[in-house]
Amino acid sequence: MLSEFDLIKRYFHRQYPSDPRFALGNGDDCALIAPTKGTQLAISSDMLVSGRHFFADADPAMLGHKCLAVNLSDLAAMGAKPLGFTLAIALPEADESWLAPFSEGMLRLADQYQCRLIGGDTTKGPLTISITIFGEIPPTTAMRRDAAKVDDDIWISGTLGDARLALAAYWNELALSDSAHLAAARRMHMPAPRIELGMALRGIAHAALDISDGLVGDLNHILTSSQVGASLDVDTLPAGPILTQQTQEIQRQFCLAGGDDYELCFTAPPELREAVLEAGRRSQTPVTRVGKILASRGLQIFDRAGNPLDLRPSSFDHFTSA
Amino acid sequence: MLSEFDLIKRYFHRQYPSDPRFALGNGDDCALIAPTKGTQLAISSDMLVSGRHFFADADPAMLGHKCLAVNLSDLAAMGAKPLGFTLAIALPEADESWLAPFSEGMLRLADQYQCRLIGGDTTKGPLTISITIFGEIPPTTAMRRDAAKVDDDIWISGTLGDARLALAAYWNELALSDSAHLAAARRMHMPAPRIELGMALRGIAHAALDISDGLVGDLNHILTSSQVGASLDVDTLPAGPILTQQTQEIQRQFCLAGGDDYELCFTAPPELREAVLEAGRRSQTPVTRVGKILASRGLQIFDRAGNPLDLRPSSFDHFTSA
Numbered sequence: 001m002l003s004e005f006d007l008i009k010r011y012f013h014r015q016y017p018s019d020p021r022f023a024l025g026n027g028d029d030c031a032l033i034a035p036t037k038g039t040q041l042a043i044s045s046d047m048l049v050s051g052r053h054f055f056a057d058a059d060p061a062m063l064g065h066k067c068l069a070v071n072l073s074d075l076a077a078m079g080a081k082p083l084g085f086t087l088a089i090a091l092p093e094a095d096e097s098w099l100a101p102f103s104e105g106m107l108r109l110a111d112q113y114q115c116r117l118i119g120g121d122t123t124k125g126p127l128t129i130s131i132t133i134f135g136e137i138p139p140t141t142a143m144r145r146d147a148a149k150v151d152d153d154i155w156i157s158g159t160l161g162d163a164r165l166a167l168a169a170y171w172n173e174l175a176l177s178d179s180a181h182l183a184a185a186r187r188m189h190m191p192a193p194r195i196e197l198g199m200a201l202r203g204i205a206h207a208a209l210d211i212s213d214g215l216v217g218d219l220n221h222i223l224t225s226s227q228v229g230a231s232l233d234v235d236t237l238p239a240g241p242i243l244t245q246q247t248q249e250i251q252r253q254f255c256l257a258g259g260d261d262y263e264l265c266f267t268a269p270p271e272l273r274e275a276v277l278e279a280g281r282r283s284q285t286p287v288t289r290v291g292k293i294l295a296s297r298g299l300q301i302f303d304r305a306g307n308p309l310d311l312r313p314s315s316f317d318h319f320t321s322a
Numbered sequence: 323m324l325s326e327f328d329l330i331k332r333y334f335h336r337q338y339p340s341d342p343r344f345a346l347g348n349g350d351d352c353a354l355i356a357p358t359k360g361t362q363l364a365i366s367s368d369m370l371v372s373g374r375h376f377f378a379d380a381d382p383a384m385l386g387h388k389c390l391a392v393n394l395s396d397l398a399a400m401g402a403k404p405l406g407f408t409l410a411i412a413l414p415e416a417d418e419s420w421l422a423p424f425s426e427g428m429l430r431l432a433d434q435y436q437c438r439l440i441g442g443d444t445t446k447g448p449l450t451i452s453i454t455i456f457g458e459i460p461p462t463t464a465m466r467r468d469a470a471k472v473d474d475d476i477w478i479s480g481t482l483g484d485a486r487l488a489l490a491a492y493w494n495e496l497a498l499s500d501s502a503h504l505a506a507a508r509r510m511h512m513p514a515p516r517i518e519l520g521m522a523l524r525g526i527a528h529a530a531l532d533i534s535d536g537l538v539g540d541l542n543h544i545l546t547s548s549q550v551g552a553s554l555d556v557d558t559l560p561a562g563p564i565l566t567q568q569t570q571e572i573q574r575q576f577c578l579a580g581g582d583d584y585e586l587c588f589t590a591p592p593e594l595r596e597a598v599l600e601a602g603r604r605s606q607t608p609v610t611r612v613g614k615i616l617a618s619r620g621l622q623i624f625d626r627a628g629n630p631l632d633l634r635p636s637s638f639d640h641f642t643s644a
Contacts (some may be wrong), residue, residue, distance in 0.1 A: 023362055027547070029399040029531055030364035030457070035357065040345055042352035043440065045454060047410035049447030056373070077351040088369035088410075111421050118365065121452075125371030130366060130410045130443075130452035143348050209351055225349070237346045 001093040004122055009102035010096075012087065016116055016144040021083070031118040033084065037225065039136040041083070043072035050127035060098045060191040063129075064105030069210065071133040072113060072193035078142045079202045080135030082195060083117035087156045090125030100226055113195055142267060143208035149172035152206055152267035154291035155276060160215060162240030164186035164258030166305050174250070176242075184242045191262035196283035201266060204275045210268035216259040221297060230258075230285065232291040235304040252309075256301070267293055324416040326444055332418075333425035334409065338438055343405070353440040357407065359457040363405070365609035368397035369554040382420045384511035386427030392534065393455040394435060394515035399532040400464045401524040402457030404437035404517060412447030420564075433487045435517055465523065465530035465588060470548035474528055474589035476613035479516050483535060483573065484509035484562030486580030496572070498564075507563045508526065513584035517605060518605035523588060526597045530588035536579040541587055545621060554578075557626040574631075578623070588616055 003008070016022065023032035037040050048067050050056045067200075068085065075082055091099075110117060115133070166184035176184065192212070201208065207226055211218045215237070223230055237255040244251065268276050273289070280287035287313040294300075301309045335348060345354035357363050371376050372388050381590075390407065397404055406550070411419075411427075415544055432439060437455070488506035491498040498506065516532070523530065533540045537559070546553055559577040566573065590598050595611070602609035623631045 005369075008522065019336060022462065023461065024466065029396040030366040030402065030464075031374045032362045032364055032459070032464055033401075034362045034461065040352055040354045040356045041363070043408060043456075044352040045408040045410045045442045045466050045566055047412055047443045047445055047450070049445055049450075050444060052412075052447050074351040078354075080352065086365060088367045089370050090374075090450060113477040120367045123369055123374060125369075125374050125450060127368075128371075128412060128447065128450045128452075130369060130450075132365075132408050132410075132454035134365075137354070139345065139356065142352075142354055144346065159384050219393075265348040268446055278454075 001095065002004045007122055009095050011099045012117060014107060014117060014119070020057055022116060022118065033118065033134070035310070036214050038138060040139050040142070042073055042075055042078045042080035042135040042137050042142065043132065045130065045132045046071050047128065047130040047225045054073040056127070059189065060102035061105035064102040064183070065109050065190055067129045068106045069130055069191045069193050070262060072109070072115070072195055073191065073210040073212070074079035075133060076198035077195040077208050077264055078134055078135070078137060079198045079208070080137040081141070081199055082113040083134045083136050084116040084118040084134040085110070085131050087117060087120035088130040089120070090128040090201040092122050092124070092127060122202070137238060143198070143205050145207055145209055145222050146225035147266050148207035148222050148228055148267040148293050149269065150293055150295045151270060152233065152293040153270055153273065153289050154213070154230060154293065155266050156266040156288050156290050157197055157266060157285050159238040159240040159286070160211070160261050160263060161243040161258045163191070163260035164239070164254040165246065178244065180242050186266045187242070188260055191260070192240055193262065194264045194285055195277060196265060197287070200279035200283045201276070204279055204280070205266040205268045205270050208264055211261040211263050211265050212259065215223065215261070215265060216299065217257050217276035222267065223297070223299060229294040229297040230298065231302060232296060232303070234301050234309055236287045236288060236290045238286065238317055324418065324446070329416050329421065331464060333421045334442070335438060336429060336439060339364060344438060344440065347618060348439070348441055355440065355456070357405070358458055360460060362461050362464070364397055364400045364402035364457040364459050364464065364582070365454065366393055367452065368393050368396070369450065369452040378449070378599060382424035383427035386424040387431050387512055389451045389453055389515045390428050390431050391515050392452045392584060394511065394517055394535070395432070395532040397457035398516040398520035399530050399586055400445065400457070400459060401520045401530070402459040402464070404435040405456045405458050406438040406440040407432070407453050407455040409442035410452040411442070412445050412450040412451060412608060414446070417547055436440070440491045447580055463524040465520070465527050467529055467531055467544050468547035468552055470529035470544050470589040470615050471591065472550055472615055472617045473592060474615040475553060475592055475595065475611050477555065477590060478560055478612050478613065479519050479586040479587050479607050481532070481562040481608070483565040483576035483580045483585050485582035486576040487562070487565050487568065500563050500602045502567065505510060509562060509564070513582070515584065516586045516607055517608040519586060519609070522601035522605045523598070523612045525592050526601055527588040527590045530586055533583040533585050535589050536580065536581045537583070538578050542621060544589065545585070545619070549620065551616040551619040552613055553616060553624060555626070556631055558612045558622050560609060560610040563625050618627065
């Protein structure tokens with residue numbers, strides 16, 4: 001049977017080139033890192049639980065990708081450059097046919113961003129994956145939730161709602177063709193962290209976060225932290241390519257309160273619109289202007305004709321929702 | 323019902339004094355830290371699973387203490403000074419009568435070492451606690467597993483085996499009086515991380531680690547990494563005060579292969595014996611010399627009379643043991 005040490009060595013060990021920032025990697029009581037001079041470390045943790053954040057029979061390669069992607073997405077939302085991560089994982093058993101694709105899916109994405117696996121823990125237990133990620137960022141350039149200013153534009157990266165559409169199909173809330181379901185599921189399982197855009201927005205965007213629990217709920221975090229309000233133009237929201245086949249009502253609903261989008265929502269002054277568009281081009285990431293930051297508190301949502309919508313979708317809460 | 327945000331705010335939020343190293347705390351996508359100039363960051367992760375690492379009905383205050391203590395113990399084993407930690411926790415429900423003592427037990431220990439809770443994640447799921455901890459250490463002073471040298475003395479902090487004794491009583495392997503059981507259980511549930519000793523040993527000790535899976539198994543990690551062997555004098559091993567009431571055989575067995583000791587095992591050159599003893603006094607931590615590092619590979623264990631023992635206790639492995 002595979003021991004804990006063999007398991008780590010076989011599936012979670014990478015031979016990395018020498019780099020003075022990584023004084024000591026895996027295998028000791030601690031890893032040692034020395035951040036680049038003149039940078040701060042950005043640190044974020046996410047825990048994913050089987051049956052809650054993913055289906056127990058989820059494709060392990062996609063799951064490995066997603067667990068790291070949601071953490072990279074937090075770095076993107078600050079404008080940080082990925083540096084390394086620790087992985088703590090509880091597994092019901094040391095199943096190699098699961099571990100091999102899981103670690104490959106995770107480490108392939110990690111390699112794409114030169115983000116090193118620097119330590120962690122493995123244990124027996126209900127399948128639970130906990131990642132803590134580290135990124136570097138020059139002081140004062142981090143995009144914080146409390147930094148939105150009145151008159152800022154509100155922007156969204158990529159498109160929204162396809163992941164929520166996949167969930168709706170799983171839950172039989174609506175019917176999708178097999179090909180549409182597959183494409184939507186891919187958006188849910190394989191989110192693309194917006195690292196390049198986040199870094200390109202340093203010094204341009206004021207506030208930013210990544211949309212994980214739905215746009216309205218997450219934007220409200222910016223509004224509360226920044227002590228401002230906002231208006232959103234619902235019909236400018238960039239619906240995902242699969243979602244655009246649905247009714248207007250579903251498009252609006254899933255764009256506003258989807259969840260699992262992992263796109264950036266950020267604010268920037270109107271005089272920097274061209275700079276934002278250029279940051280999008282440089283990072284090959286679509287960006288769409290969808291609203292304004294206002295002095296009066298609260299979030300107002302309007303349709304194309306300027307009529308207020310009475311949508312009050314609530315965001316996802318792990319303890320108060322079903 | 324308590325929402326995720328309320329839960330974090332009520333139980334896992336501390337108002338900390340301003341400190342330039344902590345540019346941004348809880349509540350954003352990432353925390354931001356700027357380590358002290360001229361230091362490296364030491365990073366370690368541990369995951370504790372209900373039913374595996376602790377009993378489901380474990381006292382929550384002790385559990386909060388222990389989850390952080392085992393991570394602090396990893397910092398101690400490198401000689402690092404605690405800086406901060408992230409906490410990711412899956413809970414079956416938001417039970418305030420459990421959360422209040424859990425967070426108090428954890429944060430009281432954190433405060434004792436000025437170690438800040440800088441971020442994390444809470445979610446619904448089988449009770450699982452995952453901590454990633456950060457400490458600071460001047461470059462080149464970290465005590466690594468691969469740094470033991472031939473002729474080094476082998477030292478142990480504190481005492482061994484009481485935690486294993488508590489487990490033996492739980493498992494009805496042997497009978498303890500109520501008071502002895504309680505005292506042993508306290509050693510198991512409330513380990514004291516040897517932070518002060520670890521820092522005092524900088525520049526004195528060569529190799530170090532914390533004993534979590536049993537002395538023999540853990541010492542073997544040093545021997546393998548350092549490509550050396552060792553001899554241990556079993557009768558010099560510092561048995562815990564409750565364990566000393568047991569037979570010599572049980573004392574030897576639980577000292578050699580206890581588990582959950584969270585004492586430091588370290589090596590230092592014989593000419594620095596007085597410096598090691600002084601580090602022990604300064605940190606108010608007992609230290610005991612128990613063996614030697616040898617050039618010939620393998621671990622030999624001798625009794626007081628110099629006779630070799632044929633004890634081959636194996637260390638605890640999360641996947642190959644029952």
